[in-house]
Amino acid sequence: MRTLGVGLTVALSCILASALLAPASLAQSTRELYELKCSRCHEAYEPAKYSAAEWPGLVRSMRGQAALTERQTIALGRFLALESAAADTTGDGSSVSQGPRVGGYLYTEYFRTQEETRNFDIHYLAINVSGWANESIYYYGEFELEHGGVGGNNTFVEQAYIDYWLRQELALKIGAMLTPFNRFDEFHDPLSNYTVTRPQVAREISVSAWKEVGVDLHGYVGLGGRSAIGYDLYVINGLGSGTDLRHSRQYRDNNEDKAFGGRVFWLFGDSLELGGSAYRGAWDDGGEYSVGMFGAHLLLDTAFAGFYGEYLSATSENPGPTDDGEMSGYFIQVSRLLASRFRPTVRYGRLDYLDPGDELGRDADKGNKDVSELILAFGWYPTPDVVFKVEYVFTMEGPRLEERDNDQLGLQAAVRF
Numbered sequence: 001m002r003t004l005g006v007g008l009t010v011a012l013s014c015i016l017a018s019a020l021l022a023p024a025s026l027a028q029s030t031r032e033l034y035e036l037k038c039s040r041c042h043e044a045y046e047p048a049k050y051s052a053a054e055w056p057g058l059v060r061s062m063r064g065q066a067a068l069t070e071r072q073t074i075a076l077g078r079f080l081a082l083e084s085a086a087a088d089t090t091g092d093g094s095s096v097s098q099g100p101r102v103g104g105y106l107y108t109e110y111f112r113t114q115e116e117t118r119n120f121d122i123h124y125l126a127i128n129v130s131g132w133a134n135e136s137i138y139y140y141g142e143f144e145l146e147h148g149g150v151g152g153n154n155t156f157v158e159q160a161y162i163d164y165w166l167r168q169e170l171a172l173k174i175g176a177m178l179t180p181f182n183r184f185d186e187f188h189d190p191l192s193n194y195t196v197t198r199p200q201v202a203r204e205i206s207v208s209a210w211k212e213v214g215v216d217l218h219g220y221v222g223l224g225g226r227s228a229i230g231y232d233l234y235v236i237n238g239l240g241s242g243t244d245l246r247h248s249r250q251y252r253d254n255n256e257d258k259a260f261g262g263r264v265f266w267l268f269g270d271s272l273e274l275g276g277s278a279y280r281g282a283w284d285d286g287g288e289y290s291v292g293m294f295g296a297h298l299l300l301d302t303a304f305a306g307f308y309g310e311y312l313s314a315t316s317e318n319p320g321p322t323d324d325g326e327m328s329g330y331f332i333q334v335s336r337l338l339a340s341r342f343r344p345t346v347r348y349g350r351l352d353y354l355d356p357g358d359e360l361g362r363d364a365d366k367g368n369k370d371v372s373e374l375i376l377a378f379g380w381y382p383t384p385d386v387v388f389k390v391e392y393v394f395t396m397e398g399p400r401l402e403e404r405d406n407d408q409l410g411l412q413a414a415v416r417f
Ligand code: HEC
Pocket: 037, 038, 039, 040, 041, 042, 045, 058, 059, 062, 063, 065, 066, 068, 076, 340, 383, 384
């Protein structure tokens, strides 16, 4: 930690110095991002090598490999499309409006624990349509069928937004989006998440696949040299009144209050990303009691392995004498890609979740979790867009709850198209 601290201080000083000495031009900052993120495993291909229409899809398919955020995926796709169009001397290359592109992913899973054998499950079939209406307006819609689309709540629009890039530093995203809180949500698809299951803390606190409707102001600022800063500032409906945080995801608002949040992250070279997030909004129907959340994340790539960690905490206000809800947890993950095809991953995670707010319709029994887990996973990628995974989860209850044996074996087959 100490070395990291010193490293960060040095890196921060360098960034400040370089920002003062040499403000980067706009195209320069995305070019830097491109060279930073896309030249580790192969050369950063000349934009002209592929057509403007091909680039956004190519970048999306490399997204997991390069650990890109959603915003970086879009910014790089746009940058490369523009560069490619500019280099296109064959005709109408100056226009980069692109008809819709269809993509998506699907995955099937199988789980077995001591107590039960769960069936094969078509967990998700997600189909998305995206494109550029002109050179600054991007649109993205994702439609999802969960568990084969059978049952009440299993078919829905996961995302549907317009992203208006005024400039690299400033874009406005409007519509239904994944809440830019912490980082794991951007890795929840099966090609980007290296394990079968999602971390407990990402499921229960940052409520993975946290879909909301609202407005997000975001962008990047290139700092010259090898670093950039990304940010999000958003207003959304906010979590509704469910039995716990995870069951409070909603599209319509349950009260008059809006929720606010922000996230900022630093990219240092191609090896380090460090970010922090905050969120605050009313939770109950009356709009009187809030929930506040903080998060931090770190992605660190070394020659030996990729490290990824997140910390999250949430506090919910409760009426009268009831204690506030206190939720926190973290995970750390180490993963390494071998021979471009095999990926062993180890993850340790902890979650301590207690919310006694029954008066507000919450369920203190359900919302009482004190658990840690150790996950060993192995993935085989015959191509970067197909994976077969096997994982074993060792589950341990923490001090507040008695021991239960619910270790789990999980299998997953996934493809992105
Ligand atoms: C972790 C390693 C890694 C990183 C980082 C990476 N790539 Fe790749 N890339 C690969 C591998 C491996 C292949 C060859 C896979 C294949 O074509 O089956 C590839 C292939 C490609 C291709 C050729 C695809 C084709 O169908 O011809 C393009 C274009 C590409 N990458 C772009 C990018 C971009 C853009 C980035 C940054 C966002 C990036 N790559 C980051 C590993 C990586």
